[in-house]
Amino acid sequence: MTAELSLLADVGGTNTRVALAAGGVIDRASVRRFANADHAGLGAVLARFLDEAGRPACAAACIAVAGPVEDGIARLTNRDWIIDPAELARATGIGRVGVLNDLQAQGHALDRLNPSDLDQVIGVRASRARTGARLVVGVGTGFNSTAVIAGPGGSVVTASETGHTSLPLRTDDDVRLARHIEAAHHGFAGVEDVLSGRGLERLYAWHAAEAGRADRAPAQAIMAAMDSGGDALVEATGRHFVRLLGAVAGDLALSYLPFSGLFLIGGVARAFGPHLGRFGFAEAFADKGRFGPFMDQFPVFLVEDDYAALAGCAAYLATA
């Protein structure tokens, strides 16, 4: 008897990755990447993948989408794709199709991460055995978080829009930055306006303007310069970004009490991995006045596994 096959997809803003899983485990050799721009919709992407894979018989499919999911239907806003389970079932011939927000998929993946895919950013002082909540904080194209909370019938993976909450302001720099975002953008300084790929570019341009310069750079170039070191403007930008990330992560930890771990994911978070220590992430995380000592109950990890959303889809199908 062979393990039951399922179809997994991770739909990002630009690319979609598709894979097969056997018995709930991703077949890494099967992973393929498709440019969304080359396809009319996700149904076409999945049909092409299945054709090229020799039409394997899949019992179920699960799709992670970088966009809001309402009543089981997702929207990929930048492409006008509607991702509807009923439509995908018709396009693929697969009877059971689930659609998840990509961050929620990452939440479902937590139990399947290999220890080698986790970097510990902050350890906990006391090693009390706890069965607490876990929190996934994603910093990439956008910012969002999802909590995984133990419930009477299994884990609950929450939906959220924390990227659009108020940016916490501590220093005069923060206040001036927020005023600039309010004036130049949409009248409100939210977390994602700074803590995202585009936010990093905005923060760099703001630090340049504060220094009387007009420098601009794409996020990848800023991170490359940060890895090389030595550029004062890049260093100031990185330090500010990491301090705000620490402050926001600390607020989220107080909101969800992730005694079993706060997991940073996403391309921007991963790119900042080598710089979290020197730019004071841990200090900013714990900078909560008399609640500072309370903060060392939350271990913080950086997730290095780029396949976690697909793994989360497999985990979801195995338990749903």
Add this chain to the structure above:
Amino acid sequence: MTAELSLLADVGGTNTRVALAAGGVIDRASVRRFANADHAGLGAVLARFLDEAGRPACAAACIAVAGPVEDGIARLTNRDWIIDPAELARATGIGRVGVLNDLQAQGHALDRLNPSDLDQVIGVRASRARTGARLVVGVGTGFNSTAVIAGPGGSVVTASETGHTSLPLRTDDDVRLARHIEAAHHGFAGVEDVLSGRGLERLYAWHAAEAGRADRAPAQAIMAAMDSGGDALVEATGRHFVRLLGAVAGDLALSYLPFSGLFLIGGVARAFGPHLGRFGFAEAFADKGRFGPFMDQFPVFLVEDDYAALAGCAAYLATA
């Protein structure tokens, strides 16, 4: 056959209310209030209540405590009371004793509230049928929130410390207020430092100082003056408090997506009930830039039922 009796208690910082429930419904005639200062611990309070009630046979007990609960044991920090189920079982002879944080108890009470105990503060524009999360936001002696989220085996009621997250700062007034709190208190301006009974007194004193005056007043006097109207300092304090409450409630709505309702509870929230409209709560709640229109999916209610924590204990025993 008579309905099974259970013992309920709501332990506040100053008083403890105790009641009996029959078949999961509170017997309102049985409710008694005890001053904590007159008793060595909760066991003594409950033993006295049971003695005075003629030693009814209770199958179970549930205690709501205004303090953190860890591994099923609560601490009432201001009195050094440890509220331990095993100890209460010995003191009362009741075999099954549960201990909840009082805000979580309020979460369990949501399904049992009478419509007459709810004032709608913000209605929703679209009447889409949704089965979303619910959020309880408590403003009283302290500030905290709890989310009630549907899970595979029933609702999950989350624990949180949102009162200690960063106070959101929008205006120059907010920034000056935060600097004052940082300097005068514990180096950090958290939500509870303003949005609580003591926070209201602090905000009033700060507005007085800004006007070059040294006025101070207890929270009850401030609220009485607000109800009478006409005092400029009290009006400025109330308007500022409500704007910050709206901003914080909006951030919490974005964090927990309570499509099935955000419920304001607690003595300070109730006292502000008549003033939420005129001081712009709804406007501050929706003041999230391009996410402003998103905010009108969250109905906001004020809970008038002072027995909600006891009702939540009864609900908890009925489902646990």
